Amino acid sequence: MLQISCPWCGPRDEIEFRCGGQSHIIRPGPPEEIDDATWGRYLSEKTNPRGDHLERWLHAAGCRRWFNVARDTATHRIRAVYHMIEAAPAIDDEGSAR
Amino acid sequence: MKMRYSAWTVFKQGLGGQRGWKPAWRSPDPKPDYEVVVIGGGGHGLATAYYLARTYGIRRVAVLEKGWIGGGNSGRNTTAIRSNYYYRASARMYEHSLKLYERLSKELNYNVMFSQRGMISLAHSPHDVELAHRQAGAMRLNGVDADFLTPAEIARRVPILDMSPEARFPVFGGLLQKRAGTARHDAVVWGYARAADALGVDIIQNCEVTGFRRGADGAVTGVETSRGPIATTRIGVAVAGHSSRLAEMAGFRLPITSYALQAFVSEPLKPVLDTVILSPATGVYMSQSDKGGLVIGGGLDLYPSYAQRGNMPVIRNVLGAVAAQYPALGRVRLLRQWAGIVDVVPDSSPIIGASPVPGLFLDCGWGTGGFKAIPVGGTMLAHQLATLTPHELAEPFSLERFTTGALIDEAAGSGIAH
Numbered sequence: 001m002l003q004i005s006c007p008w009c010g011p012r013d014e015i016e017f018r019c020g021g022q023s024h025i026i027r028p029g030p031p032e033e034i035d036d037a038t039w040g041r042y043l044s045e046k047t048n049p050r051g052d053h054l055e056r057w058l059h060a061a062g063c064r065r066w067f068n069v070a071r072d073t074a075t076h077r078i079r080a081v082y083h084m085i086e087a088a089p090a091i092d093d094e095g096s097a098r
Numbered sequence: 099m100k101m102r103y104s105a106w107t108v109f110k111q112g113l114g115g116q117r118g119w120k121p122a123w124r125s126p127d128p129k130p131d132y133e134v135v136v137i138g139g140g141g142h143g144l145a146t147a148y149y150l151a152r153t154y155g156i157r158r159v160a161v162l163e164k165g166w167i168g169g170g171n172s173g174r175n176t177t178a179i180r181s182n183y184y185y186r187a188s189a190r191m192y193e194h195s196l197k198l199y200e201r202l203s204k205e206l207n208y209n210v211m212f213s214q215r216g217m218i219s220l221a222h223s224p225h226d227v228e229l230a231h232r233q234a235g236a237m238r239l240n241g242v243d244a245d246f247l248t249p250a251e252i253a254r255r256v257p258i259l260d261m262s263p264e265a266r267f268p269v270f271g272g273l274l275q276k277r278a279g280t281a282r283h284d285a286v287v288w289g290y291a292r293a294a295d296a297l298g299v300d301i302i303q304n305c306e307v308t309g310f311r312r313g314a315d316g317a318v319t320g321v322e323t324s325r326g327p328i329a330t331t332r333i334g335v336a337v338a339g340h341s342s343r344l345a346e347m348a349g350f351r352l353p354i355t356s357y358a359l360q361a362f363v364s365e366p367l368k369p370v371l372d373t374v375i376l377s378p379a380t381g382v383y384m385s386q387s388d389k390g391g392l393v394i395g396g397g398l399d400l401y402p403s404y405a406q407r408g409n410m411p412v413i414r415n416v417l418g419a420v421a422a423q424y425p426a427l428g429r430v431r432l433l434r435q436w437a438g439i440v441d442v443v444p445d446s447s448p449i450i451g452a453s454p455v456p457g458l459f460l461d462c463g464w465g466t467g468g469f470k471a472i473p474v475g476g477t478m479l480a481h482q483l484a485t486l487t488p489h490e491l492a493e494p495f496s497l498e499r500f501t502t503g504a505l506i507d508e509a510a511g512s513g514i515a516h
């Protein structure tokens with residue numbers, strides 16, 4: 001069972017949250033210059049790595065705000081929790097967020 | 099010479115103290131090159147190799163498996179086989195698979211224990227009843243058997259189900275597919291392996307693919323493996339939850355997210371359930387194996403994962419729903435719990451056919467439901483690899499649909515949750 005530290009509410013049980021998948025997705029543009037293939041990739045392709053994953057989470061049963069989590073998909077270890085508008089933290093060789 | 103299995107061989111081996119059985123397939127070393135390389139020794143990979151050899155006469159085929167065959171999802175699933183889909187494209191494909199299952203034991207000379215015990219999807223509200231009728235109509239229009247069951251019929255068929263009006267999940271009816279059922283999952287894998295091997299296919303276990311070799315034009319020229327490089331110009335990828343990792347090695351991305359899906363088996367009981375039963379309201383389904391264990395499955399875990407274990411909240415939801423719906427099972431103990439990694443696609447339909455890399459072809463995205471599709475998955479990927487054109491049944495399921503927008507949204511159509 002994961003314990004996730006909501007930036008606003010503090011540590012809570014994982015069942016209060018919903019994972020919204022990959023974060024930091026950049027919308028391609030300007031729209032009139034985007035071909036269908038690029039647009040299709042933007043809409044559907046996922047990074048889906050085994051290991052470090054930067055993802056959006058929603059504190060659904062709490063403050064209902066979105067934030068970012070850096071999490072390892074193989075160990076489930078959470079390396080960082082940060083705000084939606086923050087840049088992704090660097091991960092050092094030991095696997096901790098800097 | 100391959101041993102032919104029959105009642106007589108079983109009898110004869112019994113007299114000889116069971117000492118005369120031969121290994122069912124060889125364990126060859128990899129050759130330097132093959133006409134076709136199939137990555138993934140699950141049901142889909144092995145069925146692909148079998149149909150390549152049997153239907154298209156291509157016998158210089160290797161199946162590369164990083165662990166042991168059937169060690170992935172094909173040996174970890176809850177064995178439900180059905181074709182109760184909504185869209186015509188899905189119905190045709192899954193029904194084709196079900197028909198192949200109906201004669202698979204005979205075709206492979208291997209008892210896959212396909213048992214057409216039927217599958218009931220329960221309706222827990224008048225609204226669910228409407229949807230069940232719509233689903234039955236769609237199935238019949240597509241030539242798939244479907245019946246609507248009244249609460250009285252369900253009570254007779256599934257006596258352990260709580261049918262009382264004050265039940266936590268009251269039952270208003272159900273949708274039955276009579277020809278649905280279960281098969282022994284290992285036997286499906288082993289049956290295809292034995293039959294492919296007999297046709298000359300090399301099944302190479304403990305051989306992990308770690309990279310792709312590409313020519314100047316970008317087309318594949320071979321694979322890197324933990325047992326050295328192997329040259330080939332045609333590669334089929336059937337690695338279930340690890341498809342994104344193989345795509346990454348080849349330099350492209352897929353519309354796939356990997357999740358853990360759990361399953362549970364109880365201690366053996368006397369016969370209490372003679373069908374597969376599903377509650378769309380809780381996502382929980384159950385059948386009883388021939389050994390007596392209740393085989394139980396539920397929804398996906400809550401977040402993307404490559405950890406083959408599974409998280410506690412889902413265990414609680416699944417077992418809580420079982421205890422609520424089947425009060426008599428409340429004290430039954432579980433023997434085992436496990437998880438497999440499944441490849442989930444936004445429209446809950448598989449991806450079959452060409453990839454962005456020439457010579458590399460995909461059979462993936464089956465998510466939580468690809469065991470039932472093993473015969474048709476193998477048929478479609480073999481056709482693609484042999485003829486370099488998509489199988490007729492596979493055309494709607496190309497990767498291109500995520501660009502054209504022609505999604506086949508079975509999550510909305512048949513209400514499968516993922």
Ligand SMILES: Cc1cc2nc3c(=O)[nH]c(=O)nc-3n(C[C@H](O)[C@H](O)[C@H](O)COP(=O)(O)OP(=O)(O)OC[C@H]3O[C@@H](n4cnc5c(N)ncnc54)[C@H](O)[C@@H]3O)c2cc1C
Nearest residue numbers: 138140141142164170171172175176178307438468469470
């Ligand atoms: C708990 C659970 C319950 C399920 N219940 C059902 C059900 O009731 N009905 C149903 O129809 N479906 C069900 N499924 C889904 C079904 O099991 C899968 O869709 C199906 O088994 C996929 O078959 P496959 O051959 O594609 O993959 P797998 O059987 O997973 O085989 C893929 C193989 O590829 C290998 N591999 C991966 N990477 C590499 C590499 N780099 N090099 C070499 N080999 C590699 C793996 O080791 C694995 O053996 C369930 C799945 C799970 C996890």
Ligand SMILES: [Zn+2]
Nearest residue numbers: 006009059063
């Ligand atoms: Zn919060």
